[in-house]
Amino acid sequence: MTSPQLVRALIAASAAENAAVYGYSVAGARLTSSDKGVARTAYDAHRAQTLVITQWLAQASATPDPDVPVYQLPSPVTDVSAARAVLASIEESTAAAYADVIAAADASLRRDAALALQLAAVRAAIWRDRAAPFPGLAGRLGL
Amino acid sequence: MPKEASLTRRSALQLLVVAAASTVAGCRSGKQQAAPAAPATGATPATRPPASVAGPSTRTTAPTASPPAAPATLADPTAQAAATSERALVAAYDDAIRAHPDLATALGAVRADHVAHLKALNPDLVLSRAPVPSSTGSPTVPASPPASPPASPPAATVLATLTDLETRAAAARLGDMATATGSLAALLASIGGCEAAHAATLVTALGST
Numbered sequence: 001m002t003s004p005q006l007v008r009a010l011i012a013a014s015a016a017e018n019a020a021v022y023g024y025s026v027a028g029a030r031l032t033s034s035d036k037g038v039a040r041t042a043y044d045a046h047r048a049q050t051l052v053i054t055q056w057l058a059q060a061s062a063t064p065d066p067d068v069p070v071y072q073l074p075s076p077v078t079d080v081s082a083a084r085a086v087l088a089s090i091e092e093s094t095a096a097a098y099a100d101v102i103a104a105a106d107a108s109l110r111r112d113a114a115l116a117l118q119l120a121a122v123r124a125a126i127w128r129d130r131a132a133p134f135p136g137l138a139g140r141l142g143l
Numbered sequence: 144m145p146k147e148a149s150l151t152r153r154s155a156l157q158l159l160v161v162a163a164a165s166t167v168a169g170c171r172s173g174k175q176q177a178a179p180a181a182p183a184t185g186a187t188p189a190t191r192p193p194a195s196v197a198g199p200s201t202r203t204t205a206p207t208a209s210p211p212a213a214p215a216t217l218a219d220p221t222a223q224a225a226a227t228s229e230r231a232l233v234a235a236y237d238d239a240i241r242a243h244p245d246l247a248t249a250l251g252a253v254r255a256d257h258v259a260h261l262k263a264l265n266p267d268l269v270l271s272r273a274p275v276p277s278s279t280g281s282p283t284v285p286a287s288p289p290a291s292p293p294a295s296p297p298a299a300t301v302l303a304t305l306t307d308l309e310t311r312a313a314a315a316r317l318g319d320m321a322t323a324t325g326s327l328a329a330l331l332a333s334i335g336g337c338e339a340a341h342a343a344t345l346v347t348a349l350g351s352t
Binding site for chain 1: 252253255256259260263313316317320321322323324325326328329330331332333334335336337339340341343344348
C-alpha cells in the first residue's frame with residue numbers, strides 16, 4: 001500500500017525535523033534577543049513536527065531510523081548573520097524534505113505536508129529577509 | 144505509485160530533481176549532494192528572478208526520495224487554475240508598481256517570483272515586462288487619463304491588499320493538493336510556500352519604505 005518512495009521521504013523528513021531541532025538549539029544562542037523569540041517558536045514547531053511525522057510513519061507502517069544521527073550544521077555559527085543563514089538553510093532543507101513527501105503521498109498527507117512546507121518557507125524567508133521563489137525545490141527545478 | 148510515467152518532458156520545464164528518477168527504482172543514494180542551480184535563470188525574458196536561494200547546498204539532511212519527472216502542467220486543470228492565479232498576482236503587482244513607483248524595486252522582486260511560477264507552470268508563456276516606474280516614460284499599458292489620474296491608495300493599503308492576495312493564493316495551493324499528484328503537487332506546494340512567505344514578509348519588508 002505505502003510506496004517505498006513515501007517511506008523513504010517520511011524517514012528523510014523525520015531526520016530533517018530532528019536536524020532542525022538540533023540546529024535551532026545551537027544557532028538560536030547566537031541570535032539577537034528579539035530573534036530568539038522567533039527561534040524559540042520555530043524550535044517548538046519543529047519539535048512538534050517530529051511527533052507528527054512519527055505518526056505519519058506509523059500510518060505508513062514504517063518506523064524511523066533507530067540510529068541516532070550525528071547532526072552537522074550546514075555552516076559554522078560564528079555570529080548573528082551566520083546563525084540566520086544556518087537557520088534559513090535548515091528551513092530550506094526541511095521544506096525540501098516535505099516536497100519529497102508531497103511528491104509521493106496521497107491527498108490528505110499531501111495537504112498536511114504542503115502546510116508544513118509553507119511554514120518552513122515562511123521561516124526561511126524570515127531568516128533570509130527574502131522569500132524564495134521555489135522553497136523546497138531550490139536547485140532542483142530546471143527551468 | 145506515481146503515475147508520471149506517461150508525462151511528457153518539456154524542454155523548458157524539467158523538474159531535474161537531481162536524480163530525476165520518475166521511475167523511482169535505483170536512485171536511493173544519488174542525491175546526497177544537490178547541485179544547486181539558480182531557478183529559472185535565463186528562462187524568463189521579462190524579468191530575472193532572484194537567485195538568492197540557490198546558494199551553496201548546505202542541507203543538513205538530504206531527502207532520500209526523488210520527486211518524479213516533469214509534470215505535464217499544460218494539460219492539468221489544477222495547474223491551469225494555478226497559472227490563472229499567478230497571472231492575477233502578476234497583474235496585481237503591476238498595478239501596485241504603477242501606483243507606487245517608489246516601491247517598484249521591492250515589488251518587482253516579488254513580482255519576479257510569480258513570473259517564475261508562471262513559467263514553471265507554463266514554459267511557453269511570454270509575459271510582458273513589469274511596468275517601468277518612470278514619471279516621464281510611457282507605461283506599457285493602456286494610458287491613464289491624462290489630466291488628473293485617480294489618487295492612488297496609500298502604500299500601506301496596497302501592501303495589505305497584496306498580502307491578502309498572497310494569503311489566498313497560498314491557501315489555494317494547499318487546496319491543489321486534493322487533485323495534483325507527484326512532482327506537480329510538489330511544484331504547487333513550493334509555489335504556495337513562496338506565497339505564504341510573501342504574505343508573511345511583505346509588510347515587514349516594505350512597510351517601512
